[in-house]
Amino acid sequence: MAKSLLFPEFKIERDAERCISCQVCVRQCANEVHSYDPEDDTVYSAEEHCVGCQRCVTLCPTGALEIRKREIGFRPNANWDVASIRNLYKQAETGGVLLTGMGCDKPYPIYWDHLLLNASQVTNPSIDPLREPIEIRTFLGKKEPFLEVAWSEEFAGLKTRLAPQLELSIPVLFSAMSYGSISYNAFRSLVEAAKEIGTFCNSGEGGLHPGFYPLGDWIIVQVASGRFGVTPEYLEVAAAVEIKIGQGAKPGIGGHLPGEKVSPEISRTRRIPVGSDAISPAPHHDIYSIEDLERLVFALKEATRYEKPISVKIAAVHNVAAIASGAVRAGADIVAIDGIRGGTGAAPQVIRDNVGIPIELALAQVDERLRKEGIRHRASIVIAGGIRSSSDVVKAIALGADAVYIGTSALLALGCHLCQKCYTGKCNWGIATQDPYLTKRLNPQMGKRRLVNLLRAWSLEIKEILGGMGINAIESLRGNREQLRAVGLTKEEAQVLGVKMAGEGW
Amino acid sequence: MREKVRIPSGCAVAGILHQDGRRVSGEVIIRSMEVMHERSNGLGGGFAGYGIYPQFAELYAFHVLYDDLSARSEVEELLQKDFTIEQEESIPIWENSTITDHPFFFRYFLYPKRTRDNEEDVVVRLVMTINAMIEGAYVVSSGKNMGVFKGVGYPEDIGRFFRIEEYEGYCWIAHGRFPTNSVGWWGGAHPFNLLQFSVVHNGELSSYGVNRRYLENFGYLCTLQTDTEVIAYLVDLLLRRHRVDPSFLGAILAGPFWSQIEEMNEPQKSFYRALRITYGGALLNGPFSIIVGFEGGMFGLVDRIKLRPMVAGWSGDTFYLASEESAIRAIAPSLDVVKALHAGEVMIGRLKEGICHGQEFAFPRV
Amino acid sequence: MVKRIRIHEEYCIGCRLCEIICMVKHSASGKIIKAFRKESERPLPRVRVEEEGYTSFALQCRHCDEAPCVENCLTGAMHRDEATGVVLCDEDLCVGCWMCVMSCPFGVVERKEKGKTTVSKCDVCAGKEEIPPCVKNCPNEALTYE
The missing domain is CATH 3.30.70.20 (Alpha-Beta Plaits)
Structure with a gap:
């Protein structure tokens, strides 16, 4: 094998004045970039292995390390950017599909950043969240169009039985991330934070470790194409069940957990032999059409005695509005839509970066379509894929979402530095790994605390924004596109989003 | 001429209901509104009178405003598709009024051509169609034995312009508006009406976008881009179509806070929980006090945290509502009871009945 | 109740920052770069990270x-x-x-x-610190002071 044409992606600058050869960096790098030479009491770095996760930089006690993207002196070429050249070299060397992790990092428009929020002035007093209640409690599930009430019997006269609902104290849930793609400690952080905050986390398609059964009231379990870990008990302990049709990072693609990652604990959870590859097929092989989906939805409803909402998760693709409408008509109580910026533990880069559409446009169209068909109340819409802040949450709800899933944001709270190497299993932050030496690095008590802090901060900010609009209940924001205005968008984009341009009044 | 913009406004509202069914001249409500002159700015005023057409009590009375008389034949053609026009006339106005720049007003008394499952739905569709499709025509009111008179001007001037002192009704509601940007269109004034329901509204709805989309689900088209319109349609949806008891309307339009629901006992708790989960899209947010007139009664409602004023008063069999107590005192100097409405409170008066207090959810203000 | 430094070996990541910080704390200058690079006499760390296989933990006097x-x-x-x-x-x-x-x-x-x-x-930094620096600087809360 000849020398690779691939140059190191990162440059490690070690300040010799500052380095005390304490070797913290050496011990922290799972990629074995740093090594200590006792002969000259010096730490050396092998840059070609560096993934830019910044673990060593963060832990270095003297601030001696700096890792930057290497500037490569290719002749400037508007057609051939460095990333394309690198990818080409890599494929020429390996002959394989390029893998990556996390969400699409291409500079497609981020519509959240082109939407501005409203506030009250004079004619309508803003509300001070420190003095007045502002409610962000959210219910997910099918809503009745109206209630049958025998009014003469007063409160006892309610005849309609409500469909099962998930009650959230904040309209934010943790996205599907399986035990397998993330560590036990990472999942534990998520579920314990969900419990403390009063929201839900999602098991992903990896089954549910028995250790989490007692926390099932805060877990949405997934039924995906591989059916890993799906047992009567799995459905029984969960708060809701989600049928995973697609994922924003890899629409149309299945999943693959390499056999090396299938440890005894993962094997127990997924119910597959230790060391065997866990391959989720691209489609569900019992769902080749919308009526097949309906059959599975109702099979799961039967299995859970109609006591739990059934969610259907789809990727945001071109015809998403019609697909979502089909899912609602097939009986879904919740439709989860994952946009092109949605994350993944592993996906072919070519798929992640090129397939699907931005979630903002998908959401606007789905909400519009369901309203036009008069079936919007029959399912809640939960969106995923690129929610970064409380303002993104507010804008999503104003566009028509009932709640949002956060995956990447939650992982960032746990320490993720977005190096996109989840698929290697060598996550230096102890998140996307099963290596016991690395998984220890995520203390679930700290993880939980950081997640709870994040959602608490967001809920305070959401209340500030709502108060400013003069709105004291989140249901008065849901689908309230009057509170949104577009900047820097074309007329067509604003039209697809269903919002007016900034400067236009009511 | 029709402004396709939503006008946020501050306003004066008032209402009188004679529960014994006694019919009185509209002069009374004009005098009540005159006191609150400063709450309006001359850009809109209007009245709704109930019981004013006893000779046509069983017919739908359509008040139609024409910016342009050329729309008239188109409207009448539409009306005659499903209805027979029993009588057709222009609405009398006071020729000596200072108000000179005004559209044309006609009223039609209609009865349905054939019995249908639900003739009210036919009326609603007809109103929506005329308002949305026919340029230059606008249905001001469409109820039985009632009518709305409204326009651009101070309320007392509008009242005299329409000579409402010549009508006698058992219930009158009125509105004077203070829009924050100018409006030159008579249809944009209050009350807003659909069938028997007329709404006058002081306030602005931050939830307008939600309420409008919610109503679209049920086939209501909000063509006027005013927040008051959605209140009228919500009242129609809830009271007529979903048959909600009016005393619970506040629990939907200005529902209790979750913290209050949590403190309730069963089955009350489940009941309010179900109302809030089901009717989230009907929740009105933002400051408002509204008076709704309907066949046989009238009620007042204020928002969840009482951001706009509303006072109720009783004197014998007469029930009063107004933005200010002075407006009630002007026509009824001695009252048996005077009460300011609490946040989210509904106060209802009905013909031949005692005053019914709605469910009350006063949230203690800090 | 006397506060003790407690060890949580399941979260010790073996980075040995506690050792480094302890050394600096007990050095003449108290400055990390100077203590390591300039001071001829470097104090011994009073906390030691014990490691075997995947298990590691920081151990100091149990008092x-x-x-x-x-x-x-x-x-x-x-x-x-x-x-x-x-x-x-x-x-x-x-x-x-x-x-x-x-x-x-x-x-x-x-x-x-x-x-x-x-x-x-270990002298628990002679009671001069509200939280001992080894505890305060542990990136994973594998040491707590309670």
């Missing part, structure tokens, strides 16, 4: 309720501070017999740097 080092000290140099419950060595009294080193069941009492006839052990 035992029944402390063999105190019981076996010939001169009374090793003593317990009544107020804080911390086991300390009075260097003026210490004669360097190393009985404490031999009797410590945890091996956390060591001879001081070369040329000194006294011992090095």
Whole structure:
């Protein structure tokens, strides 16, 4: 094998004045970039292995390390950017599909950043969240169009039985991330934070470790194409069940957990032999059409005695509005839509970066379509894929979402530095790994605390924004596109989003 | 001429209901509104009178405003598709009024051509169609034995312009508006009406976008881009179509806070929980006090945290509502009871009945 | 209740930052780069990370309720501070017999740097810190002070 044409992606600058050869960096790098030479009491770095996760930089006690993207002196070429050249070299060397992790990092428009929020002035007093209640409690599930009430019997006269609902104290849930793609400690952080905050986390398609059964009231379990870990008990302990049709990072693609990652604990959870590859097929092989989906939805409803909402998760693709409408008509109580910026533990880069559409446009169209068909109340819409802040949450709800899933944001709270190497299993932050030496690095008590802090901060900010609009209940924001205005968008984009341009009044 | 913009406004509202069914001249409500002159700015005023057409009590009375008389034949053609026009006339106005720049007003008394499952739905569709499709025509009111008179001007001037002192009704509601940007269109004034329901509204709805989309689900088209319109349609949806008891309307339009629901006992708790989960899209947010007139009664409602004023008063069999107590005192100097409405409170008066207090959810203000 | 440094080996990541910080804290200058690069006499860390396989933990004097080092000290140099419950060595009294080193069941009492006839052990930073720096600087809360 000849020398690779691939140059190191990162440059490690070690300040010799500052380095005390304490070797913290050496011990922290799972990629074995740093090594200590006792002969000259010096730490050396092998840059070609560096993934830019910044673990060593963060832990270095003297601030001696700096890792930057290497500037490569290719002749400037508007057609051939460095990333394309690198990818080409890599494929020429390996002959394989390029893998990556996390969400699409291409500079497609981020519509959240082109939407501005409203506030009250004079004619309508803003509300001070420190003095007045502002409610962000959210219910997910099918809503009745109206209630049958025998009014003469007063409160006892309610005849309609409500469909099962998930009650959230904040309209934010943790996205599907399986035990397998993330560590036990990472999942534990998520579920314990969900419990403390009063929201839900999602098991992903990896089954549910028995250790989490007692926390099932805060877990949405997934039924995906591989059916890993799906047992009567799995459905029984969960708060809701989600049928995973697609994922924003890899629409149309299945999943693959390499056999090396299938440890005894993962094997127990997924119910597959230790060391065997866990391959989720691209489609569900019992769902080749919308009526097949309906059959599975109702099979799961039967299995859970109609006591739990059934969610259907789809990727945001071109015809998403019609697909979502089909899912609602097939009986879904919740439709989860994952946009092109949605994350993944592993996906072919070519798929992640090129397939699907931005979630903002998908959401606007789905909400519009369901309203036009008069079936919007029959399912809640939960969106995923690129929610970064409380303002993104507010804008999503104003566009028509009932709640949002956060995956990447939650992982960032746990320490993720977005190096996109989840698929290697060598996550230096102890998140996307099963290596016991690395998984220890995520203390679930700290993880939980950081997640709870994040959602608490967001809920305070959401209340500030709502108060400013003069709105004291989140249901008065849901689908309230009057509170949104577009900047820097074309007329067509604003039209697809269903919002007016900034400067236009009511 | 029709402004396709939503006008946020501050306003004066008032209402009188004679529960014994006694019919009185509209002069009374004009005098009540005159006191609150400063709450309006001359850009809109209007009245709704109930019981004013006893000779046509069983017919739908359509008040139609024409910016342009050329729309008239188109409207009448539409009306005659499903209805027979029993009588057709222009609405009398006071020729000596200072108000000179005004559209044309006609009223039609209609009865349905054939019995249908639900003739009210036919009326609603007809109103929506005329308002949305026919340029230059606008249905001001469409109820039985009632009518709305409204326009651009101070309320007392509008009242005299329409000579409402010549009508006698058992219930009158009125509105004077203070829009924050100018409006030159008579249809944009209050009350807003659909069938028997007329709404006058002081306030602005931050939830307008939600309420409008919610109503679209049920086939209501909000063509006027005013927040008051959605209140009228919500009242129609809830009271007529979903048959909600009016005393619970506040629990939907200005529902209790979750913290209050949590403190309730069963089955009350489940009941309010179900109302809030089901009717989230009907929740009105933002400051408002509204008076709704309907066949046989009238009620007042204020928002969840009482951001706009509303006072109720009783004197014998007469029930009063107004933005200010002075407006009630002007026509009824001695009252048996005077009460300011609490946040989210509904106060209802009905013909031949005692005053019914709605469910009350006063949230203690800090 | 006397506060103790507690060890959570399931979260020790073996980075040894506690050792480094402890050394700096007990150095002459107290400045990390100077202590390592300029000071000829570097103090010993009083906390040691023990490692085997995937298990690691930071161990320092447990300040035992029944402390063999105190019981076996010939001169009374090793003593317990009544107020804080911390086991300390009075260097003026210490004669360097190393009985404490031999009797410590945890091996956390060591001879001081070369040329000194006294011992090095955790003094919980002499009570000067509200939270000991080894605890405060642990990136994964594998050490807590409670």
